[in-house]
Amino acid sequence: MLRTPVCGVLGIEVPIVQGPLGGPWQQSMRLAAAVGNAGALGSVPTTLRTPAQVREDVRRLRDLTDRPFALNMTRRPFDPEVFEAVIAEAPPVFSFALGEPDGLVPRVHQAGAVFVQQVTTVEQAVRAAEAGVDVISAQGTEAGGFCGDVSTMALVPQVVDAVHPVPVLASGGVADGRGIAAALALGAQGVNIGTRFLASAECGVSDDWKAAIVSAASQDAVKVEFVDHILPPPTEGGYTTVPRSLRTRFVEEGNAGPEEAAARADALRGEVMTSMRDGTAHELIPLTGQTAGLVHDVAPAAELVHRLIAEAEATLRALAGLASAHGEGGPG
CATH class of the missing domain: 3.20.20.70 (Aldolase class I)
Structure with missing residues (x-):
């Protein structure tokens, strides 16, 4: 292990x-x-x-x-x-x-x-x-x-x-x-x-969010550039960061019109917070990384842990074998 x-x-x-x-x-x-x-x-x-x-x-x-x-x-x-x-x-x-x-x-x-x-x-x-x-x-x-x-x-x-x-x-x-x-x-x-x-x-x-991840390509996970108008700002000592989300109409419209988003900040923030509480956040900002392009199924978490480790060990063995073979075949 x-x-x-x-x-x-x-x-x-x-x-x-x-x-x-x-x-x-x-x-x-x-x-x-x-x-x-x-x-x-x-x-x-x-x-x-x-x-x-x-x-x-x-x-x-x-x-x-x-x-x-x-x-x-x-x-x-x-x-x-x-x-x-x-x-x-x-x-x-x-x-x-x-x-x-x-x-x-x-x-x-x-x-x-x-x-x-x-x-x-x-x-x-x-x-x-x-x-x-x-x-x-x-x-x-x-x-x-x-x-x-x-x-x-x-x-x-x-x-x-x-x-x-x-x-x-x-x-x-x-x-x-x-x-x-x-x-x-x-x-x-x-x-x-x-x-x-x-x-x-x-x-x-x-389940809709999970399905969207499975069907997404990496380029479908984009930065939410108008985030300061829809989510609570950082408190003192906070880092300046921008979240990444799958594309939705909400994200696309906000990124395309940041001035309008700023003008409607209170309403948009209320809409987002409500969606987070009622389970529909994925319809607005389904926060997801670019690795969505590597996700092809929905599986039990324990299975994922075991799969990840097995794949990592197989990859490391293959790399060790590649290095060994290269060393044996290299100039002497």
């Missing part, structure tokens, strides 16, 4: 982290539990959820698994009351995205949790390492949801070099075992995967 040093840090068996997939709507605890029970790390989002909802989510998850899991927070927005609820739950792993970890690391460590910080630039990674985080997730622009501008292929090795010996996960652009093998070749010790797990049997999003 493929295992790297970060597995020991996170308390997992295989180097796969399921990215948090949710907001006011929830990905379902069944997904995080299934991923965890398969030996990877399941994640639970807390964005725009109340402290009571977070406590109930964790209770349900712990009823489903005794494996480690991550509770995720972001600075878009950051709710101090939710943070206190998260700390009180003492999750095995705390993951943080879309902003600086300033002041949070000591509290997380005091709660006994491992701190995983998502970054989109080398500079952010260096600051996170200096702040004392335990693991850094370097997220490339291929990712779904909020992401930066630098590709995973270019970002990951730079982050690995800049923060050594802090372990790095590659995020964005990974949806099969070949992507895991590539991430390891770049110096990462594991991967963070979102879009592939969106199209899983346990994920709580609409």
Whole structure:
């Protein structure tokens, strides 16, 4: 079984982290539990959820698994009351995205949790390492949801070099075992995967969203350039990022007419928040990465974990064989 040093840090068996997939709507605890029970790390989002909802989510998850899991927070927005609820739950792993970890690391460590910080630039990674985080997730622009501008292929090795010996996960652009093998070749010790797990049997999003992912090409996942007019802005210390979504009429019209979107910001924001709460978010902004082009089915999460690892191991064996054959046939 493929295992790297970060597995020991996170308390997992295989180097796969399921990215948090949710907001006011929830990905379902069944997904995080299934991923965890398969030996990877399941994640639970807390964005725009109340402290009571977070406590109930964790209770349900712990009823489903005794494996480690991550509770995720972001600075878009950051709710101090939710943070206190998260700390009180003492999750095995705390993951943080879309902003600086300033002041949070000591509290997380005091709660006994491992701190995983998502970054989109080398500079952010260096600051996170200096702040004392335990693991850094370097997220490339291929990712779904909020992401930066630098590709995973270019970002990951730079982050690995800049923060050594802090372990790095590659995020964005990974949806099969070949992507895991590539991430390891770049110096990462594991991967963070979102879009592939969106199209899983346990994920709580609409079947229409899952079907759209399966049928989409990579170029159908585009940046939502008018995001500041439809979603809450970053709080202090937040990163400047733009989410990636499958094309919809809502996305196409907003990107084509940002001035009109700005003029209708309050109405559009209300429309989006309502869609997130009633389960129709996929009709407006189905946040999805470019790896949609690599997703061809909807499968149980545990099957996906096992498939990803088997593919990665087969790819690494093939590469080792290729290198061996080349060495034997080279000039002597």
